[in-house]
Every structure is written in structure tokens, then in C-alpha cells.
Amino acid sequence: SSSSSSSSRIDLVGVIAPSDLIFPERAIAGAPLTVSLAGAVQGSGQRQSGLSFNGVPVNQDEDGKAIYNVPEDATPGKSLKVTRPGEPEGLLGVVEVLQPLAASDQQEPPHIDSVTNPVHPGGMLVVSGHNFQGVWHENAVLIDGKKSTVLKACSPVQIKVLIPNDIEAGKHTITVNCRDCLSNEASFEAIAVEAKMEPRALRGRQISGKHPKKGQFESMLGLPRVD
Numbered sequence: 001s002s003s004s005s006s007s008s009r010i011d012l013v014g015v016i017a018p019s020d021l022i023f024p025e026r027a028i029a030g031a032p033l034t035v036s037l038a039g040a041v042q043g044s045g046q047r048q049s050g051l052s053f054n055g056v057p058v059n060q061d062e063d064g065k066a067i068y069n070v071p072e073d074a075t076p077g078k079s080l081k082v083t084r085p086g087e088p089e090g091l092l093g094v095v096e097v098l099q100p101l102a103a104s105d106q107q108e109p110p111h112i113d114s115v116t117n118p119v120h121p122g123g124m125l126v127v128s129g130h131n132f133q134g135v136w137h138e139n140a141v142l143i144d145g146k147k148s149t150v151l152k153a154c155s156p157v158q159i160k161v162l163i164p165n166d167i168e169a170g171k172h173t174i175t176v177n178c179r180d181c182l183s184n185e186a187s188f189e190a191i192a193v194e195a196k197m198e199p200r201a202l203r204g205r206q207i208s209g210k211h212p213k214k215g216q217f218e219s220m221l222g223l224p225r226v227d
Contacts, residue, residue, distance in 0.1 A: 021051075021082060021092040022124075024155035028100050030072035032134035033155040035082065035093070036065045051092070052085045065152075067135055070097060098157065107131075110139075110176045110183040118189040122165040125149070125174070125188065132156050133178045140177040143167070163190065 023035040037051065037060065050059045053068045060066045070080065080095040081088075112129040119125050125141075133139050134155050141149045141161045149161035159176065169192040176183040 022152040022160055023082060023093045023095060024153050024158040024160065026096045026098055026157050027070050027080065027134070027155040028157060029070055029074045029076070029097050030100055031156050032067055032069045033095065034065055034067050034134060034136040034151075034153055036060075036063065036152045037092070038064065050085055052083045052088075054079075054081055055088070057085045065136060095155075107179060107181060109181040110178045112174070112176060112183050112186040115174060115186050115188045118191045119163060120191050120193055121163065121167045121169075123163060124152070125161050125163050127159040127161070127174065127176060127186075128157065129176070129183065130157050131178065131181075131183075132159055132176060138179055142175045142177060143172050145173070145175070 020038045021035060022038065024033055027033040035051065050057055051066045051068075052058070056068070058066045058068050074080065074097045076097055076099055078094050078096045080097050081091060082093045082095065084090050084092070108131045110129060110131045112127055114128045116124075116126040127141065132154060136151050136154050139151060139154055139159060140147050141151060141159060143149060143163065148164050148167075151159065151161045153160040167190045169190050171187055171189050174186050174188060
């Protein structure tokens with residue numbers, strides 16, 4: 001149902017596995033993009049060997065970020081494949097390449113078209129729009145007028161940031177500042193983590209009898225049975 005689908009989306013927002021590549025789903029031909037790889041530094045302190053964009057190796061910085069300039073003649077569509085250097089089979093992500101609009105000599109202000117909504121504290125917020133910067137440190141994402149986010153990936157048409165763990169539940173405003181040009185204002189709702197604590201398997205279900213049979217709770221929750 002639509003409600004269960006919505007719950008699933010809420011529960012999964014911002015869940016990042018150690019090997020996850022965080023990248024913009026869309027980029028512009030002839031413009032840079034920034035991606036980052038969670039767990040870029042191994043436990044031994046040795047850095048992993050960077051990333052490869054359609055076979056072109058790119059180094060990562062100390063935070064696991066890599067900046068790649070998409071060629072002007074890049075094939076439109078989902079053509080930009082991100083892998084490990086020397087491991088073309090180990091696909092980490094695919095970026096859709098868009099053709100740029102008519103070029104302008106003047107910098108156009110950034111514009112937010114949409115943001116993911118809702119998101120929980122510490123979760124990933126995806127900002128879609130245009131006229132963003134593809135180099136991560138040329139963007140500043142402001143929540144309620146304050147720079148409190150950690151930018152993980154960006155392109156001229158999409159930005160991904162982590163919102164603060166201590167953000168208050170409720171509605172918040174968001175703007176993007178690119179090279180001192182401020183975007184329009186958008187809004188999103190932060191939801192409390194407690195909102196997803198109820199086991200979904202027990203919603204609307206009843207166990208008959210006063211005392212459940214041994215192992216019945218475990219079975220309903222998909223847990224291993226304890227004898």
C-alpha cells in the first residue's frame with residue numbers, strides 16, 4: 001500500500017553502508033561533479049585506490065570525496081559509470097548525463113526545485129534544482145539560515161547533504177548559497193527517530209489468547225527462535 005511504501009522510504013532515508021558511493025543521480029556535460037565514498041579510509045589507515053569515471057582514475061581527498069569534470073561530449077543518458085580503478089565489473093554507481101542549457105556569460109542564481117521529504121535527524125537530504133556548483137566547497141546548504149549541513153555529493157542539478165543529528169523535529173527552511181548567490185527557499189520536515197520504532201510486523205495484528213505460544217513473537221518478527 002502507499003502508506004507502507006511511505007514508511008519504508010522514511011525508514012531508509014540516510015542509511016549509508018560502509019561501501020556506499022554517495023553521488024548525484026544527474027550531472028551536466030561539460031561541468032564538474034563531486035562524489036564521496038563512505039569508509040574511504042581502511043582500518044589500517046591506508047587509503048583506498050580512488051575512483052574511476054568511465055575508466056578515468058580520480059583521486060579522493062581525506063574525506064573520501066572525488067571531483068570529476070564530465071566531458072562536454074559525454075554521451076547523454078545513464079552513461080557515466082563509477083567504479084574502482086582496475087575493477088570495471090565492480091560498479092558503484094551510474095550517473096545520468098544531461099545536456100547543458102544555453103550558456104550564459106553571467107552567473108545565474110541557484111534554484112531549488114524540490115527536496116526529499118521527510119527526513120530524520122542525521123539523514124540524507126537530496127536537493128534537486130539547477131545552477132548549483134559541481135565542486136562541493138562552492139556550495140553552502142543552509143537550514144533555517146545557518147550552515148549546519150555536511151555536503152557529500154553535488155552536481156549543477158543535485159546536491160546531497162547530511163542534516164544535523166540534533167535538528168529539532170518539525171518543518172525547516174533550506175536555501176543554497178553558490179558563490180554568494182542565494183537560491184529560493186524550500187522547506188522540509190524533520191521527523192523524530194521514535195516515529196519508526198514500532199515493529200511494522202505487529203501493526204494491526206493480534207495474537208489470539210491471553211498468552212502467546214512459545215516462539216510466536218519471534219516468528220511474527222522474523223527473528224530466530226529461541227528455545
